Amino acid sequence: MEDFLPLNKQLCFAIYETSSEFTKLYxxxxxxxGLTYPQYLVLLALWEKDGITVKELGGRLNLGTGTLTPMITRMEGNGWLxxxxxxxxxxxxxxxxxxxxxxxxxxxxxKVGEEILTCKIELDEYEQLLKQLNQLQRKLRDRK
Structure with a gap:
């Protein structure tokens, strides 16, 4: 029998499930x-720096133009961009x-802040989780 970790011990699945719960919450x-979660991410990026190119925006969000362009078009039609x-x-x-x-x-x-507060994540816990996820992301990107 092969050695393997069961589903509930897989880090990738825990991250996937957590991401899914965050997406539902948002x-x-x-x-x-009238916004989707990905559209909210577009707004977050533009609230930080308005007037950037589609290419720059895609780089910030790690989204290709094939995904981003239709989203921007919808947001433009709805008066956001x-x-x-x-x-x-x-x-x-x-x-x-x-x-x-x-x-x-x-x-x-x-509204987003109020909803996040319902999760009862303390500020120090939030900062620690963010730090650990950023470190994990760097390790995954640098693995080659």
């Missing part, structure tokens, strides 16, 4: 704003926040 909160082609280089498309995204930011971040 999706429930964001639904009232605006795309603008570069005048100097037509291959570059910049993404800008619309007024709606700026105006709704306080309400969205408040």
């Amino acid at each position: 999706s429930n909160v964001l639904q009232q704003f 605006r795309k603008e082609r570069s005048k100097e280089d037509e291959r570059k498309v910049f993404v800008h926040l619309q007024t709606k995204a700026i105006d709704e930011k306080p309400a969205i971040t408040q």
Whole structure:
């Protein structure tokens, strides 16, 4: 018989399950704003730095243009974003926040924060988990 770890002892499965629970938590909160979890991540990136290219945004979110472009188009149609082609280089498309995204930011971040508080994650626990996940992510990226 082969040696293997059962499902409940697999780190990959624990991360997968946790990610799924986080996605559900965020999706429930964001639904009232007409946003999906990936769209919220786009807003987070643009709230940090507005007016970046689609390529830069994809790099920040680790998403390809095939995934990101339709999402941006939907968000533009719903009044969250605006795309603008570069005048100097037509291959570059910049993404800008619309007024709606700026105006709704306080309400969205408040609702998300309130929902996170229901998880009863203490600040030091949050910081430690984030640190450990970032270290794990670096190790996985650097494995080759």
